[in-house]
Amino acid sequence: MKLGAFSVSLSVKDINKSKSFYENLGFQAFGGDITQKWLIMKNGSCVIGLFQGMFEKNMLTFNPGWNENAENLNSFTDIRDIQNQLKENGIKLLSEADETSKGPAHFTIEDPDGNTILLDQHR
Template sequence: MDLGAFSVSLSVRDIEASRKLGFTAFGGDPAQNWLILKNGDHMIGLFQGMFEKNMLTFNPGWGANAQPLDSFTDVRGLQRELKAGGVEFLTEADESGSGPGGFLVLDPDGNPGLFDQQR
C-alpha cells in the first residue's frame, strides 16, 4: 500500500509565529491560513483555524517534493483496503468518482489521519 507523500498537519493559533520552526516555506498561502513547510525530507503543514487536532496527512499521487507520480494507488483503493482492515472512517471518498478525493480516519488511539489526493 503506497500512501503517497507524508506530512504532519499542525493546527496552530498563529501561523506567522509557527513558521519560525526552522523550516522553509514550500507551498500554501498564509493569507488563507495555511502553509506547507519543508526541512530536508521533513514536511509539515501549518493550518490556522481549519481543524481542531493535529493530524497525519498522506497525499496519494504526490512524491516527497510535491511532484506528480506516474503510478500510485488511488485514494479509493486505499479506502477499500483500510475498510477491509476494520479502520474507523470519519469521512469517505466517493467510490464512484475518480481524480481528486479524500477521506479522514481515526487510528486506534483517536488520532486523525487525512488521505488527500489532489489529482
Template sequence: MELGAFSLSLTVRDIEASRRFYAKLGFVALGGEPADNWLILKNGDHVIGLFQGMFEKNMLTFNPGWDSAAQPLASFTDVRELQRELKEQGVEFVTEVDPSTPSGPGSFLVLDPDGNPILVDQHR
C-alpha cells in the first residue's frame, strides 16, 4: 500500500517559538502560512508540520500524490482506493473521504490501537 509522502504533524502552542526551535535542528520552511497557524518544515527527507490550534494531538500524516518535497508524483494510489482497501481489512474510520467523488482532494482519519491519529490527506 503506497500512502505517499510522510510527515509528522505537531500540535504546537506557539508556532513561531516552534519554528525557531526546529530551525536550530536544521529545518527550513517548505510551505504553509504562519499567520494562518500552520507551517511545513523540511530537513533533508524529513518533514514536519507545525499546527497551532488545529488538532488535539500530534499525528502521523501521509499525502498521496506527493513526494517528500511536496512535488506531484506521476502516478499514485488515490485516497479513495486506500480507504476502500483499509475498509476491506476491517479498519475503522474517524472521518472518511466521500467515495462518490471519483478523484481529487480528500482525506480520512483513522486511529492506531493506541489512539494515535493517522491522517491520509490528498491535495490533488
C-alpha cells in the first residue's frame, strides 16, 4: 500500500500569523491560496498545510499519487484500493470515497487516540 506524500494539516486561527511563524522556522509557501485561507508550506522535505476555518482539528494527511513536491508518481495505490484494504483490516472509516468513481477522491479515518487521518488523492 503506497500512501503517497505525507504532510501535517494544521487548523489555524489566523493564517497570516501562522504563515509568518512558520517562515521564521524556515518554511516557504509552496502552494495554496492565502486569500482563500489555506496555504501549503515546505522546509526541505517537510510539508505542512495551514487551513483557517476549514476543519476543527489538526490532521495527518497522505496524498496518494504525489510525492512531497506535489509531482505525479508513476506508480501508486489508488485511494479506493487503499480504502478497501483498510476496511478488510477492520479499520472504521469516518468518511468514504465513492468506490464507483475514478480520479480525485478522499476519505478520513481516526487512529486509536482520536487523531484524524485524511487520505486525499488529487489525480
